[in-house]
Amino acid sequence: MVTMSVQFQVSSSSSSSCLWLPNSPSPPNSPLFLPTRTTRFSSSPLAATPTFSSQSPTIQIIGNHTFDGSNQGGTNLWTDLDTDLYHWTKVLRPVQWFPGHIAKAEKELKEQLKLMDVVIEVRDGRIPMSTSHPQMDLWLGNRKRILVLNREDMISTADRNAWAEYFTRRGIKVVFSNGQLGMGAMKLGRLAKELAADVNVKRRAKGLLPRPVRAGIIGYPNVGKSSLINRLIKRRMCPAAPRPGVTRDLRWVRFGKDLELLDSPGILPMRISDQSAAIKLAICDDIGERSYDVADVAGILVQMLTKFPTVGRDMLCKRYKIDEDSECGKIFIEKLAVHLFNGDVHQAAYRVLSDFRKGRFGWTALERPPR
Incomplete structure (x- = not known):
């Protein structure tokens, strides 16, 4: 049997917006985080003992599918990102705003x-x-x-x-x-x-x-x-x-x-059924701030940016001068809060959102046309 090279990390935060494998035994309030690692696959990955190898191809496990270097920036990136967002937002409080x-x-x-x-x-x-x-x-x-x-x-x-x-x-x-x-x-x-x-x-x-x-x-x-x-x-x-x-x-x-x-005033549907869209509205400041948790939204943004070849985790870590290899955006925000804002998670989250809105990570769309 071929071994699977991957590292597992479990968070105790019940409100975390981190990556979660829908088919894994871990419930949404105990997300399973899978950092980018060199991996090998087995027919029973969750039963195998995790080991690391330097010989296998670089593959990043995200949600319930994979990314590799061949599809960065291509159609698969955007299709898979939509799938990720669906699973990431399922564990969050719904975003609704209709004044x-x-x-x-x-x-x-x-x-x-x-x-x-x-x-x-x-x-x-x-x-x-x-x-x-x-x-x-x-x-x-x-x-x-x-x-x-x-x-x-x-x-x-x-x-x-x-x-x-x-x-x-x-x-x-x-x-x-x-x-x-x-x-x-x-x-x-x-x-x-x-x-x-x-x-x-x-x-x-x-x-x-x-x-x-x-x-x-x-x-x-x-x-x-x-x-x-x-x-x-x-x-x-x-x-x-x-x-x-x-x-x-x-x-x-x-x-x-x-x-x-x-x-005319901005018109929104009375109820936003697509929560992936709602999160993007929050990231782009196109919906009232009181309708969402800033830390949750910033955490999702971090997870999205790490998937973009023009940004990536290295740029995020370099910008804020922190060392963090977890795939969990919420953990990134919490570590940033300790590093720069005396533990104030709200301020750390707002800084990341503000930096994105001001183009500090480069100008990029969060959507590409459906295929």
Whole structure:
């Protein structure tokens, strides 16, 4: 029988978000952590005595599948990461956030949709799928639509190209933008006018005077809707801040003589059934902080970043000057807390999340198009 080279470590933390093998004897409140090691496999790995070997190929066991050097950065990385996230989030408290103003805004938005000639849906370029409302297609029907992937400056060229190809293949008009610097704003304005050009053609045919094209800008909280409008009209007409829930009322804003824009509050589903998406919303600050445990979310982020070939555990350890080889993100956060924040886990977790949001680990998306 071939031996399996792996090391087992069990945590006593009941709220840990660490890696857990769903088919192992260990329950979720006692996760089994599997650090990256050189391994060999046996037909009964859990019954075998763990040993280390320097002769076998380097394989990293994560969740219930493996990564090796051949698929780093490829399709398997993203597919397997989705599987990991599903298992990691199963042991966490569900992330849910639906403040009262969203219910009111959703009702009003549905009424305003009747007045719109074209709808501009804004998503976070780092997580385009997770910032897609499950009922959006039902609400919009056949209405003309433009998809904006904002924060293009926060993703890599490879991420951008992958998403551009994905949406183009599906016949979806997509614009990449940076609401803070205004990139893509003018292109978006021109495209909105072009798509709705037939509005005034029909009005003239009926003997009516032309009117401005009405474009509604909708999307999840904190994806950059208000900043995008401010860049379009070149002045601060809509309140904007880098946190969710700033815009609470619908507001029409005139852009020149030909275009009217509707700024709307961020709209979330009443219940987020996909907790992998919810965690990504929390990581990217697209959902209220009171809806999640910062330490849990930061722990998941660490586990995700260690899988990215552009980051990895070595970069994390080097940045924070700590030595940690456990696959458990929660343990990493706890060790960082002791090293830099006098044991304050919340501050350590917030630092890691803030560093990611500011691009300290390099700009990268947390999603790639489904295959």
